[in-house]
Amino acid sequence: MSHNDLLNITCASLVDASDRMTELLEKRQPNYSLPQALYNDPTLFRIDMEEIFQKEWLFAGMSSEIPKKGDYFTLEIGQNPVLVVRDAEGNINAFHNTCRHRGSRLCSQHRGKVANLVCPYHQWTYDLKGNLLFAGTEMGQTFDMKQHGLKKAQCKTAGGFIFICLADTAPSSDFDSFLATLEEYMAPYDVENTKLAVESHMYEKANWKLVIENNRECYHCAGSHPELLNTLLEWDDTNDPRAPQTFLDYYNQQAADWDEQGIPHRHQSFGLRNRIVRMPLKEGVKVMTIDGAEGCSKLLGRFTSYFQGSMRILHLPNSWNHMQSDHFIVFRVLPISAQETMVTTKWFVHKDAVEGVDYDPERLRKVWDATNDQDRILGEENQRGINSVGYQPGPYSETYEFGVINFIDWYSETVLKNLKE
CATH class of the missing domain: 3.90.380.10 (Naphthalene 1,2-dioxygenase Alpha Subunit; Chain A, domain 1)
Structure with a gap:
C-alpha cells in the first residue's frame, strides 16, 4: 500500500x-x-x-510563574508541546516547542530559565521573541534565517492569567x-x-x-x-x-x-x-x-x-x-x-x-x-x-x-x- x-x-x-x-x-x-x-x-x-x-483559548499558567527575562514553562496540549517564555521587554510569548530545523523539542524541562532558546539536537539558537539567531554555516549561504523563526502560538494575558490558542485564527466571541x-x-x-x-x-x-x-x-x-x-x-x-x-x-x-x-x-x-x-x-x-x-x-x-x-x-x-x-x-x-x-x-x-x-x-x-x-x-x-x-x-x-x-x-x-x- x-x-x-x-x-x-x-x-x-x-x-x-x-x-x-x-x-x-x-x-x-x-x-x-x-x-x-x-x-x-x-x-x-x-x-x-x-x-x-x-x-x-486555553488556560496555560500565571504570569508570576515566569517573573524575569528568560523564565519559561512548558505544557503539552495533546501531541503539541508548547513553550511560554518572558522576553527582555517583559512580554510573555508562546511558541510551538519545536525546532524549525528537524522538529526536536527545544525545552524538555517543565520550567527553567534561559538566555536564548537553544535546540539540544543541533544547537540552532533563537532569541526570546522566537527569531533564529544561529543555524551554523552548514546551511549554506542562501539560507534565510528570517524565514525560520519559531512558530508562535497566540497568547493573551489578563489579571496575571496566561491564555494560549493553537489556531491560526483564534475565536473572538x-x-x-x-x-x-x-x-x-x-x-x-x-x-x-x-x-x-x-x-x-x-x-x-x-x-x-x-x-x-x-x-x-x-x-x-x-x-x-x-x-x-x-x-x-x-x-x-x-x-x-x-x-x-x-x-x-x-x-x-x-x-x-x-x-x-x-x-x-x-x-x-x-x-x-x-x-x-x-x-x-x-x-x-x-x-x-x-x-x-x-x-x-x-x-x-x-x-x-x-x-x-x-x-x-x-x-x-x-x-x-x-x-x-x-x-x-x-x-x-x-x-x-x-x-x-x-x-x-x-x-x-x-x-x-x-x-x-x-x-x-x-x-x-x-x-x-x-x-x-x-x-x-x-x-x-x-x-x-x-x-x-x-x-x-x-x-x-x-x-x-x-x-x-x-x-x-x-x-x-x-x-x-x-x-x-
Whole structure:
C-alpha cells in the first residue's frame, strides 16, 4: 500500500469520525449525559483535540510563574508541546516547542530559565521573541534565517492569567470582554507580586469531560469532600437555584463589606464558557485551609482583611480557580487520551512570603490534595461504569447539576460550530 493510499484512508476515517461526532451531538438528548463514545472512543477524542483544544483559548499558567527575562514553562496540549517564555521587554510569548530545523523539542524541562532558546539536537539558537539567531554555516549561504523563526502560538494575558490558542485564527466571541473583566477583578491581588509556592500534577484515568463535569457540580460534595466542606459553601454562585434566603442574606452582608473596600464581587458571565464571582466562605472562615485559619501571614495585593471569601473563575474547557486573600489556587486540565487526563494544581502566595516562616506548603495544599484525590477516584469509577455495555445516557438534575448542563451545552455547541467552519 502506497503512502498516498494510507493518507487517503486516514483522511476518509477522519471525515467519517467528524460525521459520527456531528450525528451524536445533534441527536443527543438535552439535559442528559453524553453518548458513550464521546467519553471513551479514541477517534472521537481526536476530534475533541482538533476542534476544542487546538482551536479554543486555553488556560496555560500565571504570569508570576515566569517573573524575569528568560523564565519559561512548558505544557503539552495533546501531541503539541508548547513553550511560554518572558522576553527582555517583559512580554510573555508562546511558541510551538519545536525546532524549525528537524522538529526536536527545544525545552524538555517543565520550567527553567534561559538566555536564548537553544535546540539540544543541533544547537540552532533563537532569541526570546522566537527569531533564529544561529543555524551554523552548514546551511549554506542562501539560507534565510528570517524565514525560520519559531512558530508562535497566540497568547493573551489578563489579571496575571496566561491564555494560549493553537489556531491560526483564534475565536473572538466575547473572550476579550471576559479578559477586560478578569483584569478588573484580579487587580486587588497584584499577581505580578506573587510567586508559585507549590504545585501538583495528578494523572486521572478518565475522559477530560468527566473531570470538568465533576467540577461543575457539588451534588457529590457532602458524600465525598469532608475537608473541602470545612470551609466551602456548596452553592455554585449567587445565581444557584438551590441557594436559600439565609445564604443570600449572608452574601449581601459580605458584599457590603467588599463594596466598602472597593473589592469587585458581582457575578459576571460571558456565555456559558466564562464566569467570575466572589463567594463568601463559611462564617468565621478566613481561607480554604483545613481549619479555615490563614494559610500565609502575608496578605496579597491591597487586601487588608482575610475575609475576602473565594473569587471563583471558570474558563472552559480547562480551568477553574479559587482566589483568596492570602493565597490563590489555579487548576488546569489537559487531556492525554480518550480515558486519561492530567490535572495540575498550583498554589500562589505573596512573593515576599518565606516558606517555613510565613507559610507551610503542606498546610496550603492539604485540602485540595485530599479533594483532588477524592475527585480522581470518582472520575475513574465514573469512567469504568461508562465503559460498560450497560451504560446509557442518564438525566442531569436541572437544580443540582445545572453547571454540568451548561458545560455539556457549551461543549456540544462549540464542537458543532467548529466542525462546520
